Amino acid sequence: MQQLPDINDVYRARERIAAQIHRTPVLKSRTLNRLLSAELFFKCENFQRTGAFKFRGALNSVLALDNNLALRGVTTHSSGNHGSALALAASVRGVPAYIVMPTTAVDVKRRAAVAYGAQVIDCEPTLSAREAGAAEIMRATGAAFVHPYNDPRVIAGQGTIALELREQIRLLDTVIVPIGGGGLISGVALALKALAPNVRVVGAEPTSADDARQSLAAGVLIESQEPVTVADGLRTSLGEVTFQMIQRYVDDIITASEEAIIRMMRMVWERMKISIEPSSAVPLAALFENRDSVPGTKIGIVLSGGNSDLSNLPWK
């Protein structure tokens, strides 16, 4: 069992990564405030380097490795944002990155990892093939495995978002964060509960991929079974570490229909003029579908990323 990260790990993560990450802005929208009768503050990790929050955790992990280990490089398996994040993190440290990618990964993700200097290794699109591919890399190169979420250093890196948000906006009532593997909400919730225990931390999932909500309700880790959702970043199930963190620090989990996710993604693009990926729209969509206690409150929303395929947007 890995040790759970605490607030000091988040502070250390910030020290490590501050020079290389963007301190992302917080945006507001009159239209959305009016529609919800609330005051919303959007923490824009879609503007983070590599286009997603994942770079924070990946960079913290890579920079925390001791020199001998780091020189052998890092590896992961990923079809999404963690792969390019780890590729750039390794490039920042000047060490090799080996990214195992299923052949079904969209081409733009593959090109992003290659552009950051990573070696991309193809594998069949199954979890066992991905894990076998990474294990083979580790044997052959001695590279360190960096898990996309179930890792205390990755979680501590994502928690730096909450440190920034606290400095940017005081007196929030609630912060809402999308849940896929749970790394993002684990870090954010950990930091907020240490710094501002009165802030409610709420997770948001697609209704069709609500493994975290089910797990929290049941008290045991329940994995999702090939969920079908437009929010491709949220199809993953929790890990042992992130499940414990969520049990400890998260107040509630709310869900959003596919229709609302697509509608809110489009509304953010149209009204706020920023690109967000479907996963980033899930907290807002869940708010619209669970709005009883929303009016009159101040709500922070983490927009987790902005990497969409512009040739294949989820609306007509």
Added chain:
Amino acid sequence: MQQLPDINDVYRARERIAAQIHRTPVLKSRTLNRLLSAELFFKCENFQRTGAFKFRGALNSVLALDNNLALRGVTTHSSGNHGSALALAASVRGVPAYIVMPTTAVDVKRRAAVAYGAQVIDCEPTLSAREAGAAEIMRATGAAFVHPYNDPRVIAGQGTIALELREQIRLLDTVIVPIGGGGLISGVALALKALAPNVRVVGAEPTSADDARQSLAAGVLIESQEPVTVADGLRTSLGEVTFQMIQRYVDDIITASEEAIIRMMRMVWERMKISIEPSSAVPLAALFENRDSVPGTKIGIVLSGGNSDLSNLPWK
């Protein structure tokens, strides 16, 4: 002949509109800097209220009216951003707005004007029908006509962009601005030449709608003849006032192919995670196609607006 605006008009415009407009951010992009070997600063008027710079000039015009005149309302003909900008400006002052719109205007523009409380009057999609529609409104209501660009107060309002940009980024070598009717570049160039005469002010047009470049070269106003370009905001020809302003203050005009406009629009969306309309991509596209003197310089680029039809983007 109308009197040309000067820097004091721009300062007065800022006093009038400051409380209602957004001071828009300036963004940077590592990727684009690397591709051009230059340092680019994007002034994000796509984040302005109504999604485009037009709100500045429209608001300045409406707020500058004396009370008796203002109470009768304001009118214009527009199929684009000026219509919704004037509608919101009138709403801010609490006076009626009558927007004459060709029946071919996209539905989202019509709905925007209506949402801001304007009365929208349909007309045939010809310039004469538009002008006749506005003239009829003026006769019937006494509303004041607010031209989209050929008006000193509108130009002074757009010039406030340059005041902000100067405060946000010092020591620019060049500022590039798209040219449609010329109101935006007239205001920006006027203000920059007054405050920082060494900054080169360059206009950018689609190659297929280069009436301003032709006019500047010929020394007489040449109107474009139904130009075909994806940059729908730049199909308009210059007016008498804006042509004089451009002759006086603009150093050069460069052009961009349709292919480059679409490619750069997409690149800004993908890399910077912000939505811009095709017209906003024209300066960047023109830079890529006219890059001899670009390397090593600091360039300000005005992103004029972000109102695209997300169901009909110009790429496959």
